[in-house]
Each structure stands twice: as structure tokens, then as C-alpha cells.
Amino acid sequence: DQQVKQNSPSLSVQEGRISILNCDYTNSMFDYFLWYKKYPAEGPTFLISISSIKDKNEDGRFTVFLNKSAKHLSLHIVPSQPGDSAVYFCAAMSFGGANAGGTSYGKLTFGQGTILTVHP
Amino acid sequence: ETGVTQSPTHLIKTRGQQVTLRCSSQSGHNTVSWYQQALGQGPQFIFQYYREEENGRGNFPPRFSGLQFPNYSSELNVNALELDDSALYLCASSRQGSFWSLHFGNGTRLTVT
Numbered sequence: 001d002q003q004v005k006q007n008s009p010s011l012s013v014q015e016g017r018i019s020i021l022n023c024d025y026t027n028s029m030f031d032y033f034l035w036y037k038k039y040p041a042e043g044p045t046f047l048i049s050i051s052s053i054k055d056k057n058e059d060g061r062f063t064v065f066l067n068k069s070a071k072h073l074s075l076h077i078v079p080s081q082p083g084d085s086a087v088y089f090c091a092a093m094s095f096g097g098a099n100a101g102g103t104s105y106g107k108l109t110f111g112q113g114t115i116l117t118v119h120p
Numbered sequence: 121e122t123g124v125t126q127s128p129t130h131l132i133k134t135r136g137q138q139v140t141l142r143c144s145s146q147s148g149h150n151t152v153s154w155y156q157q158a159l160g161q162g163p164q165f166i167f168q169y170y171r172e173e174e175n176g177r178g179n180f181p182p183r184f185s186g187l188q189f190p191n192y193s194s195e196l197n198v199n200a201l202e203l204d205d206s207a208l209y210l211c212a213s214s215r216q217g218s219f220w221s222l223h224f225g226n227g228t229r230l231t232v233t
Contacts, residue, residue, distance in 0.1 A: 004162070032220050043124070043210055043224030044163070089162050093220055096176045105176025106219020108155075110162030 003027045004092050006111035013118050019077040021114050023090030026071060030092035034108070035064060035075045038087045047088075048075070080118045087113045122147050124225035126211050132231045133201050141196040141228045143211030149223070151216045152194040154186060157208040157227070169194055170216050198230075206232045 005024045013019045021035075031052050036044035050057040050064045050073070057064050063076045077084055090111040095104050125144045133139050145152050151170045155163035165178035169188035183199040192213070198205055208229050212222040 006162075034220060036224075041226065043212075043226045045224070046221065049220055091162070095219070105151075105168045105170070106214075107153075107165045107168070107176060107178065108163070108219075108222065109165070110155075112160070112162050 004109045004111040006114050008114050010115040013080045015120050016079045019080045021075045021088050023073050032093035033073050034091045036089045082118045085118050089113045126225035130229045137201050138199045143194045145192045145213030146223045149213035151214045153212045154196045155210040201232045
């Protein structure tokens, strides 16, 4: 059961234009949504997040929009730069119940990723 | 500030063998999570450790086990390796309660033949 889906395996954009990456989810219990960027041979790097109680969060060239009724979020990159070329993962955070020791845990559910290529 | 480091970077094992992967968490972080990323897929949550105990687990069989040490470093052990275990294994650290600020290592690429 794929709870987080990125339906576009790849996206190609011209430098200076807007890149829009999309993500859909099915579980309405997710508390946070995050976007990660991943270069080959490196681990995912956090980009931007949004709480489930908000509909927009902005950080420089990156903006994330959340539409809870549609269970959809998107990442906008404006303007796109060649250095933005990477795999982008959408992820949703959920929190697990406390174990016998009384501590809860956080778990990320990732989408399959979208390969973004920004052409000079 | 030292980031998350994982070793080895690459590993080749034979089906049925056992493997141990290692992770040093970022300084100041006390929680470690492990993820498996199969080719063409997003990372999948294996489990999380805090205070040297597993405090959360994803949909992985018991042959996937782990340890966390007093210095917050961690190991992932996989017994009776199967071909489908071939993947990139990612370790991520955070402070307990700040799970949204996970810092990932560069991963260990495991190939099972």
C-alpha cells in the first residue's frame, strides 16, 4: 500500500523557469510533510517542511503548498538552477505510540522520487 | 559539527549470509533510524532506536535487527540474506522528539548475490 505517491518519475525544466513537483498521499493522519533532495552517492538532504495545519511554507526559492482536502502537496522552485538537478523525495511524518519505556517514535513514509533536470 | 557517517560504503554478500552495517550519529543527536532504499523506490522505514532500545519498527521481518550503543552509534544486522535485501541502507539521526529534523548519512550499498 503506497501511502505517499509521486506520479511523475522525471521532470525537465529550463534554467530560470519554475519547477513544480507533485505528491499525493492517502493517510489523513500524517502530521508533517517534508521534501528531501538527493544527489547520487549521498543521503537525502532536508529541503523544506510543512505542518499539516498550514497550507503554505516558503524558504527562499522553495515553496511548499499543502491541500489537505485533496491530500496533495507540491514543491515550487523559482527560479530553477542547474544545481537543483537531483532526485526529489516527498515524505510524510507520522508518530508511533509510546513503547514500554514511554518514548514515542517518528517515522517517515517516502514517495518514489522525481528526477529533476534543470537545463542551462 | 560531525555529520552522520556510515560504514562500509559498499558491500557484497552471498544469499544466506549475515551482514552488519554501522552508523555514527551526528553530534548532539540521541535517536537513530534505519531506512532501506531499493532501486527506483523511496526509502522505507526499518526501525528506530533511542536509549539503546528499539522504540519503533516498520514492516520488516525479525531477521532485521539492530543495536544502539551508549555513544548513540548504531548497527543494523541482517541475517539469512535474501536477494531482495539488495538495496541502499540509510541511517538517520535526530534528537528525540525532533523527528522532522532527520540528518541522513550517505548510506551503505548492499548487494546480495
